[in-house]
Amino acid sequence: MDYETFIYFAEIVGIAVFAVTGALAAQGKRLDILGVVVLAIVTSLGGGTIRDITLDAHPIGWIVDTSYLWTAIVSAVGAFILCRYVAYPRRALLVLDAMGLALFAILGAQKAMAMGQSDVVVVMMAMITGTAGGMIRDILTREIPLILHRGGEIYATCAIAGAIFFVSFEGLIEDRLLAMISMGLIFATRMAAVFADLRLPEFI
Amino acid sequence: MDYETFIYFAEIVGIAVFAVTGALAAQGKRLDILGVVVLAIVTSLGGGTIRDITLDAHPIGWIVDTSYLWTAIVSAVGAFILCRYVAYPRRALLVLDAMGLALFAILGAQKAMAMGQSDVVVVMMAMITGTAGGMIRDILTREIPLILHRGGEIYATCAIAGAIFFVSFEGLIEDRLLAMISMGLIFATRMAAVFADLRLPEFI
């Protein structure tokens, strides 16, 4: 598998995973199936869309290659149907969400770096790609955005730490390996935050 | 009336109608006249702006032709003044909103199709153009967005159904006639949803 195929595969998995978290966030909000699909699309494609618009990287991925859109739609409908038969999988949801965060943050950093952006912009784009979709989802469902506050657990911090690692070792480690290590780092710190209660100091 | 004039006329009517719904949404929120005008502009121009930015279709309509902006401003001020003398027209508001949804959804589909986008993107753009402005309005006034939830009535579904019809019969029916039939379809299904309580199954 070459690097392009790896990136493409990671994107599809990230979209599916985030679409499912978007659909699950609809639970208890009395949305119909279309509201659920809309939430899933916004969650899974929102971050990358904002990144591409800000970087002027047109045309945007999902407009050219509709398999991204279909992945989000099919995943949301699948989650909508499955959730009528399975109990609310809170633990699985947190794991999926951490996977999506890891995949999208490094994909965002990788895209900004390929465009020759400076390091601090690469890190910003990693954060935007990883968290903006979920932020819009939380605004639409009237939750306080996860990125800002989830009982004090770190969230965007994981994406930023992974992106700084990615930027620092670029050129020193082989591209695909570096991407996978950075993704693993984000996933591991987020899991530690959720299950071992890792925190940053709070603003009084 | 040729097709371009028809489109232009439909846009102006859609903007006026949505601007009035934006202004009416301000009732009871203690906004001053400028807050009302801002809400009206966001509601009436927000959907098309997001569509054009996503499609990279610059320059955006209202930047080149300021008659769009003036239509929104004048309609909002008119609604602001009238509403001090007339009782809150809830029924008329729902009818106007359905008209705006129908006009904007098909105008959005028509624009994406003219740019040669694929069918699923055309349908997405119909939904964005028809519903995004109202979504931002609802977020700003702290309502749960209409698109996601209004007592379970279908809303975006109407726009999507009309856009799928528009895409399916493109080239088979004369352009202007097809646009009018599709708009009528959206308006009729939305009216049926409001007054006959048409619903989709809810997420548990």
Add this chain to the structure above:
Amino acid sequence: MDYETFIYFAEIVGIAVFAVTGALAAQGKRLDILGVVVLAIVTSLGGGTIRDITLDAHPIGWIVDTSYLWTAIVSAVGAFILCRYVAYPRRALLVLDAMGLALFAILGAQKAMAMGQSDVVVVMMAMITGTAGGMIRDILTREIPLILHRGGEIYATCAIAGAIFFVSFEGLIEDRLLAMISMGLIFATRMAAVFADLRLPEFI
């Protein structure tokens, strides 16, 4: 100091000032330091980013020149640290916010005018640049956006009045002087609104 240096300096001051207001808005919301930095960045760079995307004025300032981003980050961290030792400076915050509004509104108007936009678009861009960042900040922290409603005080109205003045006297007064008078006008009307309770009629 030539006009370009003046503009650049005004931008840096505006970003620092708005970043501090963003960081202060986080108080009492139990955000960690990263949430505070994110809020500060959104507040200080959000308005200009939306303006540039809407005007298709790529590349966006903070992507090319990272000193904007660093100004926001350093200001937010400084405010985060200082606020643990100083009592909540509500009065200073309102003054800083009015300064940011004045600087950004006229910088936005100046940029749109340099691109040859029509007068009503110039005024719109002044309002967007001055108020959009704070609007997103308020949505993220779940306040009713300041622009729409703060006990009826005028806010965006000040930006619009200053921008109309700026547009009207363009070419009649020397550029830098005109910019400074317009900024002073916005700052003074906003201060009058806050401390002398200037209002516009409310929507019933």
